[in-house]
Amino acid sequence: LAVHSMKDVPTALPDGLDILCVPPREDSRDALITRDGCRLNELKPGARIGTSSLRRQAQLLHHRPDFVIEMLRGNLDTRLRKLREGQFDAIVLAAAGLRRLGWNAEITESLPVELSLPAIAQGALGIEARTDDSFVRDVLARFEHRPTRITVTAERALLHRLEGGCQVPIAAHALLDGDTLMLDGLVASVDGKRVIRQHIEGRSAEAHQLGTTLAERLLSAGGDVILKEIYGRA
Template identity: 75%
Template structure:
């Protein structure tokens, strides 16, 4: 397909084909149509490696980037004009020629517990089977409750909920944002406090990726950008970039903005949850990315480097 970066009347939005990805993309498609009513936006479903491989832990097949690579290839070839990603799936290093052009307002960043019998996290029985595909969640849950059995849970949200209801797990932990976007909040037993389960970098936020030289798309997407969310996510991603972490390493960060200040909390944990290194930093919004790097350095100096070396097998 020929690549166009000038003005046009039709744009193609690339998306994964899962129910949640389509919902997120359709919501954003509607917003684009509102700010650019003269431009028709069509959706193109793209299957990614992460969608094809559902029976292996993400950490064993490459982790971060598995849900975006094929979509980025379509962007670079001109097959699509922009793409909607869950920000937590986007690597900190993007291919040359691509960038995140827009970060819309963030949804709830917290993790959510769904338990089969309606029990809160603290009330789960000893040895309860808790399903998650995230080493970040696993490490923090085990740190709080080493008596639990954390088991791998892959698949789309509806698949994960079905496995819970079939009795394969006593509880599962999911991102609250996805459940809220699908209007499935009635399934949530408990929103987990970030002091118990610090969210993934970018959790709850969307990242709209496009070609760096496409001024037409950039202009449209800029109207939908939410600067406070973009600042918060950029601080979290700066921490991740310094730690060179993928989405399947027990790294967490969550930034909040109050007036002109940003507070960033960060965490690195061992997979078994026995060691958790956590710290926080505060500064001005203008320092957002520098604060992320500084907090990462502090975590490394307190022993996060040893945890990461052990996980990456470079100890």
């Protein structure tokens, strides 16, 4: 078996393999880390923000066009070191990665999903194994978290319909309230000047269809044009 960050798992898996277990989700939000403790809206004009994500870049520029977004590479230690050395005024990372390492204290501000909609399945893990391995399936059943499975299913259905990948400004975040599933989705231009955001609600049993339907709405609202430009298919 293999344990993955679900945001990195393709929406189509090879024959014979499946995600047999989705455990409880960690914090799905993006986390802002600054050198001086400033929150996002307190950062100076022209602040240099480090991120490796076009999704984060687009939403940050939509919120603050004055920001200078610069590419951030390396593991978590390297990224934090670059911030401390003054290469950036702030960096944005997935909160889940920091929390799993016990580095909660590094987080200056957890960005609300209204401002920075997370990547598809951000904060969720998936355990992959052979579809026909009943022993492994039975062992993993005790770790399965149905609410996380439902929300991740909706988000991944949206991504699949949009034919997106992890380096495209596509975002989605689902919440489950009883039997009601609430899903937000977003498609944005890389420069943040065009952001299309839609919302849908429905029954949890319809998670996959809700994701597909919301994707269709995003495409109809102009997301198709943005994605064609990004993919170079205009």
